[in-house]
Amino acid sequence: MSVLVTILASLPVLWVLYILYPVLRTKWCAETNVKQRYDAEWALVTGATGGIGQEICTTLAKQGMNLIITSPTAENLSRLREKLQSSYEIVVETIAADLSLGANHAPPQFIQDLKDRTAALDVRVMFLNAGYAHVESLLTPSAVDQVKNLHTNAIINVYLAEWMMQRMAKAGARGGAIVATSSCVSFVPTPAAPMYGPSKALLAAFMDSIKPEASLLGVDLLTVHPGPVRTAFFDNIAKTPAIRMMVQCGSTAESVVKSMFQSIGHVSHRDITVIGVLCHLFAAVVGSPGVGWIADRVLFKVASSEYKRYFRGPLQAAEEARKRV
Ligand SMILES: NC(=O)c1ccc[n+]([C@@H]2O[C@H](COP(=O)([O-])OP(=O)(O)OC[C@H]3O[C@@H](n4cnc5c(N)ncnc54)[C@H](OP(=O)(O)O)[C@@H]3O)[C@@H](O)[C@H]2O)c1
Numbered sequence: 001m002s003v004l005v006t007i008l009a010s011l012p013v014l015w016v017l018y019i020l021y022p023v024l025r026t027k028w029c030a031e032t033n034v035k036q037r038y039d040a041e042w043a044l045v046t047g048a049t050g051g052i053g054q055e056i057c058t059t060l061a062k063q064g065m066n067l068i069i070t071s072p073t074a075e076n077l078s079r080l081r082e083k084l085q086s087s088y089e090i091v092v093e094t095i096a097a098d099l100s101l102g103a104n105h106a107p108p109q110f111i112q113d114l115k116d117r118t119a120a121l122d123v124r125v126m127f128l129n130a131g132y133a134h135v136e137s138l139l140t141p142s143a144v145d146q147v148k149n150l151h152t153n154a155i156i157n158v159y160l161a162e163w164m165m166q167r168m169a170k171a172g173a174r175g176g177a178i179v180a181t182s183s184c185v186s187f188v189p190t191p192a193a194p195m196y197g198p199s200k201a202l203l204a205a206f207m208d209s210i211k212p213e214a215s216l217l218g219v220d221l222l223t224v225h226p227g228p229v230r231t232a233f234f235d236n237i238a239k240t241p242a243i244r245m246m247v248q249c250g251s252t253a254e255s256v257v258k259s260m261f262q263s264i265g266h267v268s269h270r271d272i273t274v275i276g277v278l279c280h281l282f283a284a285v286v287g288s289p290g291v292g293w294i295a296d297r298v299l300f301k302v303a304s305s306e307y308k309r310y311f312r313g314p315l316q317a318a319e320e321a322r323k324r325v
Contacts, residue, residue, distance in 0.1 A: 015284070015285075019277075019281055020277065021267075022267040022270045023271060025266060026263040031258060031261035032261050032262070032263075033063050034177060034261075036063075037177075037265055038124055038125060038175040038176050038177060040065065040124045040125045041065070041066055041121075041122055042066045042068060042121045042122055042123045043066070043067055043125035043127065044067075044068045044069075044070070044123055044127070044160070045057055045067060045126075045129060046071075046128055046130035046160070047070075047129040047131060048069035048070060048071055048080060048129070049069070049080055051230070051231025051232060053069075053071070053127075054080065055254055056127050056129060057069060059257055059261055060125075061087070061088040064090060066090050066091045066092070066093075067084065067092045067093070068093045068094075068095065068117070069092060069094055070096070070097055071096065071130070072096060072097065072099075077096055080092075080094075093121075095110065095117060097109070097113065099130050099151065099156040100148035100151050101151070107159055111159045111160075114160075114163065115163065122173065123167070124175060124177075124219070125177050125178075126164055127179045128157045128160060128161075128179070129179075129181040130153075131153040131183075131200075132152065132236070133149070133237065134148070134149040134193055135193045135236075137310065137311040139311065139314035139317070140313075140314050146195040147195070149193075149195045149196065150198070150199045153203060154200075154206065157203060157206065158206065161210055164176070164219075165213055165214065165217055169217060173217070175218040176217065176218065177221075178207070178214065178219060178222070179222045179224070180203050180204070180207050180221075180222070180224070182200040182204045182207075182223050182224060183196075183200040183225055184227045184271065184273075184275060184280065185197040186201040186203070187201075187280050187282070187291070188279055188282070188283055188295070189292070189295045191295070192306075192310050192311075204223045204225070204269070207221050207268075208221075208223075208268070220265045222269070224259070224269075224272055225269065225270070225271045225272065225276050225279070226256045226272040226273055227250070227272065227274065227275030227276035228246045228273070229250050229253055229256050230250040230251070230252060231253055234246075238310060240306050241306070250273075251272075251273045256273070259272045260272070
């Protein structure tokens with residue numbers, strides 16, 4: 001009886017340790033050298049010009065990897081290419097593309113450009129890192145922009161994963177890595193940016209779902225879930241007290257990318273920063289219905305003045321229309 005009680009009593013602890021395992025497993029690992037581990041020459045980095053993307057590029061450049069870097073802004077890409085090529089003995093190719101654009105379910109032009117530009121290159125390492133949060137109420141309305149957000153953060157990566165793995169399969173190549181930058185909000189709702197959290201959850205679930213073909217090709221998959229990071233990510237988001245607090249608590253892109261490289265080849269998911277770990281634990285302990293209930297009963301009420309700041313215009317219009325009825 002006492003053994004049974006001990007086992008039952010230790011279940012919550014084992015559950016927490018299970019959630020924390022990737023952090024504990026990789027916290028003290030050396031950063032993985034992808035060039036050596038996968039005998040790779042080229043890596044693709046999306047969202048390369050941002051805070052996290054630039055750190056990824058610098059780490060890869062230090063390892064001697066040649067880079068294909070993308071972002072929507074050609075000038076930012078040229079500047080980053082100059083900086084990397086003048087500091088490290090590597091070659092950097094740039095492709096400027098807005099990844100939010102996809103038409104009629106056809107592969108975006110970016111994928112054709114990528115195929116043309118990389119036909120002779122052996123790309124077996126990819127960092128699916130481009131992303132942003134579109135903060136706007138559906139009452140505005142904003143569905144088209146919300147879907148663009150989904151396309152950039154998640155859908156484009158379906159094309160990219162297919163592109164890399166098909167090429168590897170045809171060439172009989174083995175060994176590589178795909179690293180996706182998800183977010184701690186993939187575990188919780190993001191009411192002011194209704195597609196941001198869901199797009200990051202979709203990205204994480206997609207990565208889990210391509211495990212069979214990735215394993216066949218010896219491609220390691222890693223999805224990282226960082227908490228807030230002090231980058232330009234927050235530049236286009238209104239600085240309400242909650243957002244300001246989040247930025248202040250944020251970690252640096254450098255420490256996030258260090259954790260990312262410590263995890264490559266060791267685990268398939270990694271929560272990064274204390275807030276990242278807490279979000280995952282919270283969602284794991286209370287489950288989806290619990291997250292929804294707490295969001296509705298607690299979060300939205302406590303933070304209602306925050307949401308009203310964002311949605312003042314559309315909320316007022318809806319309220320006035322309701323009064324007229
Ligand atoms: N910062 C955080 O708190 C945080 C937390 C968790 C996860 N993340 C995720 O981490 C990733 C990197 O974010 P970051 O913090 O480094 O933010 P960032 O500094 O704003 O960088 C975002 C990158 O994505 C690119 N990008 C933006 N919109 C794009 C579009 N429509 N098409 C193609 N590329 C686009 C940006 O290009 P330009 O430079 O040309 O604008 C930039 O290179 C994102 O996926 C983000 O969701 C961030």
